[in-house]
Amino acid sequence: MQFSSFGKFFNRKTGIVDLMEDFGCAYQSEKPVYMLGGGNPAHIPQMQQCFRKQMREILDDGKAFDRMVGNYDVPQGESEFINNLAELLNQTYGWPITSKNIALSNGSQSSFFALFNAFGGDYSNGSFKQILLPLAPEYIGYTDIANNRELFKSTRPSIEYKNDGYFKYRVDFDALTDLKEIGAICVSRPTNPTGNVITDSELDKLSKIAKLQDVPLIIDGAYGIPFPGIIFNNASVIWDQHIILCFSLSKLGLPGVRTGIVIANEHTIEMLSHLNAIYQLAIGSTGPALVNSLVKSGKILKLSQNVIRPYYRQRMQEAANWVKHYMRDIPVLIHQPEGAIFLWLWFKNLPISTLELYRRLKSRGIFVVAGEHFFPGLESDDWQHKHECIRLSYAGNPDIVETGIRLIAEELKDCYRQ
Numbered sequence: 001m002q003f004s005s006f007g008k009f010f011n012r013k014t015g016i017v018d019l020m021e022d023f024g025c026a027y028q029s030e031k032p033v034y035m036l037g038g039g040n041p042a043h044i045p046q047m048q049q050c051f052r053k054q055m056r057e058i059l060d061d062g063k064a065f066d067r068m069v070g071n072y073d074v075p076q077g078e079s080e081f082i083n084n085l086a087e088l089l090n091q092t093y094g095w096p097i098t099s100k101n102i103a104l105s106n107g108s109q110s111s112f113f114a115l116f117n118a119f120g121g122d123y124s125n126g127s128f129k130q131i132l133l134p135l136a137p138e139y140i141g142y143t144d145i146a147n148n149r150e151l152f153k154s155t156r157p158s159i160e161y162k163n164d165g166y167f168k169y170r171v172d173f174d175a176l177t178d179l180k181e182i183g184a185i186c187v188s189r190p191t192n193p194t195g196n197v198i199t200d201s202e203l204d205k206l207s208k209i210a211k212l213q214d215v216p217l218i219i220d221g222a223y224g225i226p227f228p229g230i231i232f233n234n235a236s237v238i239w240d241q242h243i244i245l246c247f248s249l250s251k252l253g254l255p256g257v258r259t260g261i262v263i264a265n266e267h268t269i270e271m272l273s274h275l276n277a278i279y280q281l282a283i284g285s286t287g288p289a290l291v292n293s294l295v296k297s298g299k300i301l302k303l304s305q306n307v308i309r310p311y312y313r314q315r316m317q318e319a320a321n322w323v324k325h326y327m328r329d330i331p332v333l334i335h336q337p338e339g340a341i342f343l344w345l346w347f348k349n350l351p352i353s354t355l356e357l358y359r360r361l362k363s364r365g366i367f368v369v370a371g372e373h374f375f376p377g378l379e380s381d382d383w384q385h386k387h388e389c390i391r392l393s394y395a396g397n398p399d400i401v402e403t404g405i406r407l408i409a410e411e412l413k414d415c416y417r418q
């Protein structure tokens with residue numbers, strides 16, 4: 001039996017496949033495991049209590065439960081939830097959106113699959129358009145989404161050195177040339193893997209470039225505002241007809257319900273709804289049902305600001321302190337952690353690649369993600385920096401994170417000594 005090119009494309013090992021399979025290895029292992037690899041959100045007790053309470057209310061209201069599990073929703077996604085979300089966003093940000101500007105998906109990973117393939121690739125006039133990722137490193141999950149490796153175009157960022165062992169990537173606008181064959185621009189904000197939050201003025205410039213080129217600016221807010229709000233500095237959220245915002249319920253603490261949200265112009269939402277119908281008939285109803293009343297009351301914003309954000313801010317500070325303590329003899333720089341749930345560490349002149357470091361750590365039960373995977377669109381660029389960084393998640397149990405960082409430091413000391 002043979003696979004078509006489509007089947008072959010998916011039947012291979014990639015960074016995101018390794019990352020998701022590592023969860024399985026880690027949870028089944030009998031030896032102690034230090035999982036600082038994947039993007040699982042923390043289990044924050046106050047959020048878990050809140051979701052359980054929502055679920056109990058749905059169960060107690062027989063009709064709500066029957067509707068949640070017994071019907072296909074329309075392909076755009078559950079209407080009441082969409083209406084409530086439009087109202088919340090308009091009230092909070094003064095936007096003019098209606099329910100026709102929102103579509104749901106089965107997780108934002110599938111929103112990106114749809115959007116990248118809808119705006120990148122072959123056009124009927126014979127042109128081939130790429131997705132511009134203006135700030136590499138970028139999210140590992142974009143890399144293998146499109147059935148075409150050439151789909152992404154990226155540029156190296158400029159690097160700003162900060163005090164106290166930190167650095168920050170900035171969009172190098174001078175390098176953003178030759179944009180005629182661009183089908184869309186996309187940034188994750190906060191950026192996975194670095195925790196960078198591109199500034200309002202960088203975002204504004206990107207928005208102007210997108211408008212001028214008549215292409216969408218896709219902003220991936222999986223960790224961002226309005227929810228789950230894991231941003232530690234002052235950043236605002238913008239929307240316009242050419243801006244596509246992608247949100248998710250995952251980092252609120254609900255990755256298992258697989259709910260993504262897209263806010264876009266009506267034309268794009270119509271296309272996504274049709275795609276939902278063709279590709280998956282309908283979107284799962286559990287996520288919208290679980291958070292509907294939190295959206296209607298606006299409580300989802302308060303929980304994001306008062307529970308989720310402070311929780312991760314504290315976890316980030318602890319993790320950064322452990323890195324500084326255990327890695328004090330190692331040439332390490334930390335990307336300024338401005339949001340999301342990761343630290344991005346840069347080991348200058350690391351004698352081995354971070355893929356090799358990943359393998360050595362994994363054999364000792366320590367899971368991180370090698371930096372090499374986070375440069376979609378820069379695969380052929382032999383920039384040494386790509387091989388000197390790793391991503392650590394600090395969302396797990398604090399003892400595991402601390403011990404993991406200590407053990408990584410030991411392995412690194414060996415590497416540098418050799």
Ligand SMILES: Cc1ncc(COP(=O)(O)O)c(C=O)c1O
Pocket residue numbers: 039106107108109110139141188191192220222223247248249250255258259260
């Ligand atoms: C930046 C970013 N975008 C999108 C996703 C996809 O999230 P989900 O499909 O769970 O909504 C993730 C998951 O970790 C992510 O980190």
